[in-house]
Every structure is written in structure tokens, then in C-alpha cells.
Amino acid sequence: MSAIDQLFTELRGAKRKALMPFVTAGDPEIDTTEAILRSLAGAGADLCELGVPYSDPIADGPVIQSSYQRALESGFKLQQVFEMGKRMVGEVAMPRVTMVSYSIIHRVGVEAYVQKAVEAGYAGAIVPDLLVEEATEFAQICKAADFSLIQLVTPTTPKERQVRIAKSSSGFLYYVSVTGITGERTALPSDLVDKVTWLRGETDLPICIGFGISSPETAATLAPVADGLIVGSAIVRRIAQAEGKQDAVEKVSKFVQQLRSAIDAV
Template identity: 70%
Template sequence: MSSIDQLFSDLRSKNKKALMPFLTAGDPDIATTGAIIRAIGDAGADLCEVGVPYSDPIADGPVIQASYQRALDRKFKLQEIFEMGSELKSEVATPLVTMVSYAIIYRVGLAKYIAQAKAAGYAGAIVPDLLVEEAAEMSKICAGEDFSLIQLVTPTTTRDRQVRIAELSSGFLYYVSVTGITGERTALPTDLVDNVGWLREQTELPICIGFGISSAETAKQLAPVADGLIVGSALVRRIAAAETQDAKVQAAATFVKELRVAIDE
């Protein structure tokens, strides 16, 4: 059983939902990223998604695009994520996954990327641009390494395609709540509950909702629907707005604590 499988098993036994913050690696620097991961784990995060900066954003809104660009402008290198993971794995119990473009994985080599990530303590990878038609090879490698391959389902994904994506995924399914790019929203689609309910009948994988979760109140509203909630832009924006490393760490921890309280109510 992977650490992500164990996490959701434990949460289900406690009737709790996973809180899964996203942050950009290397924004403003990798040391601050590591400090934030430590702090949000203590603040109540169950799993942390670490975004790998990429020059060609896939579904990222302006807040995350800007964070990626800041990291790239500071000459971020992929190796920094692996080095950070290696440092954190003996200190942090919270599972870590990378959110990474398939183009990066393909350039490194599928087996090599998975081996490096796993050796650095990562439990899986979210690959938002991996087409289901091309996912079988990576799915097979991940299964052999007990490394979760987390894929996205969107509101416009046809239902037969959703089933195929679920069959080639592991760890959990990332359900995109809205059509469009990442970002904070004040309202979410009215058919979200029905769509997630249908998907839940098709797979045993946990279903975690991301895109558009802007506040503790939004998280509280969605908690009954999902197995986990993913919060990205709202957290990245708070980190960017703080001026010092200590302030960035504190801002992230405070927001995660607010989210934890909201979804546990």
C-alpha cells in the first residue's frame, strides 16, 4: 500500500477529508518552499502538492503562472525539487507529490523520473497534460514502483473517458471543479455534486476537488462532496504577498489552519 493509499484509508476510518495545499517549488526560493511544507504539515495539511515550474502553463491561472515565472527567472532547476524532498523525507510525515508537465517527465525519461522522485521521498505525481491514450506505459511503471499516478478529470471530460482515466490512475483522482484555468472563484458549478457523485460510482479511487477553492467557506461547502480538497491559487497568492521568509511561512500556515478548521466542522 502506497503512502497515499494509507493516508486515505486512515482518513476514512476517522471520517475526515484530506486537505491538500499546492505551492510552487522555488518561489521565492527552494529553502522557503521547504520551510512552508514543514509549517503547513504542522498546520493540518494531509498531503502537499509541489508544482514544478514550467515555461508553458497547462491550465494555470495568472497567480500560479506568475509564481512559475518568478521561479524560472531565478534559474530554478528540477534537481532542486529532488534535493528538497530528500531533505524533508526524514522530517515530514505529510506525503508529497509533484505536479509536473508530462513534457518534463518525458524529457527526463519515465522510469528515471519516477525513480528519482521516489528516491527523494515523493509518493506520486500529478500529470495534468498526460493524455489517457498515452498513459498506459507510465501507469504500468508507477504501479510497479508503488508510485501514484494522479490524473485529472474535468467537467468537459466525457463519461467513458473519465472511466478510462480512472482505470489508469492511482492514489486519487483530481476532479477539476470548473471549466478553465486555476484561480479563486466565488461560485462553483451547480452540477458539481451530481458529476462527482456519478464518478464515485465508477471507481474506488478517492476523488479530490481542485480549481476555484478560494476560502475556508468554499472549502467547508465542498467538504461533504469530496474525499479531499486541493487549494492552490489562494495559498500561492498569500505566499507571494508576504515580504519575508518568516512572513510567507506564517501566512501559509495560518491559511491552512483556517481551511483545516472549516473542513473538519
């Protein structure tokens, strides 16, 4: 059983919804990223999504695109993700997954990437640009390593394809709440709950909703239908507005605490 499988088993037993903040690796530099990651569990996060900066972002809105650009301009290297992970092994129990382009994985080597990630304590990878038709080999390698391969389903994905994606995924399904790019929104589609409810009947995988969750109120609205909630742009924006590492940690921790309280109150 992978670390993510174990986590969701425990969460379901406790009737608790997963809260998953997104943080861009290396924004504004890797020391701040590590400090934030170390603070998240204490603030109420259950797992964390670590974005690997890429020069050609996929479905990322301006807030996250800007964070990738800042990280790359400050000299971010993929090796920093692995080195940081190793420093946290045995110290931070909260599962961490990378959000990474398949082109980066392919460049490293599929088996090599999974091995490096596992050695660095990562529990899985969200791969937004991996087509389900091309996922079989990678899914097998991930399964052999107890490393979760998390794939995305969007509101416009045909139902038959959603089921195929679910069958080739592990850990959880990432359900994109809106069409378009990431970013904070004041309203989400009225049929979102119905679509997620349908998908829940087609798979045993936990379903986590991301894109557009900008406030504790939005999180509370979605908590009843989701197994977990992913919050990205609202957190990345707070990091960008912070004045130094400690301020970034405090701003993110406070917001995560607010999200946790809102979700638990439902």
C-alpha cells in the same frame, strides 16, 4: 500499498477529509518552499502538491503562472525538487506529490523520473497533460514503484472517458471543479456535486476537488462530497504577498489552519 493509498485508508477510517495545499517549487526561492512544506502538516494539511515550474503552464491561471515565472527567473532547476525532497525524508511524514508536465518527465526519462522522485520521498505525480491513451506504460512503471499516477477529470470530460482515466490512475483522482484555468472563485458550478457523486459510483479511488477553492467557506461547501480538497491560487497569492520567508510561512499556515477548521466543522 502506496503512501497515498495508506493515507486515504486512514482518513476514511477517521472520517476525515484530506486537505492538500499547492505550493510552487522555488517561488520565490527553494528555501522558502521547503520552510512552507515543513510547516504544512502542523497547520492541518494531510498531503501537499508541489508545482514544478514550466515555461508553458497547462490550465494555470495568472496567479500560478506568475509564480512559475518568478521561480524560473530566480534560477529554479528540477534537481532542486529532488534535493529538497531528500532533505525532508525521515523528517516530514506528510506525503508530497509533484504537479509536473509530462514533457519534463519525458525529458528526464520516465523510469529515471520515478526513481528520482521515489528516492526523494515523493509519493506520486499529478500529470495534467498526459493523455489517457498514452498513459499505459507510465502507469505500469508507477505501479511497480508504489508511486501514484494522479490524473485529471474535468466537467467536460465525457463519462466514458472519465471511467478510462480512473482505471489508469492511482492514489486519487483530481476532479477539476470548473472549466478554464486555475484561480480563486466566489462561486462554483451548481451541478458540481451531482457530477462528483456520479463519478464516485464508477470508481473506488478517492476523489479530490481542485480549481476555484478560495476560502474556508468554499472548502466547507465541497467537503461533504469530496475525499479531499486541493487549494492552490489562494495559497500561492499569500506567498507572493509575503515579506520574506517567515512571513510566507505564517501567512500560509494561518490560512491552512482556517481551511482545516472549516472542513472539520462540516
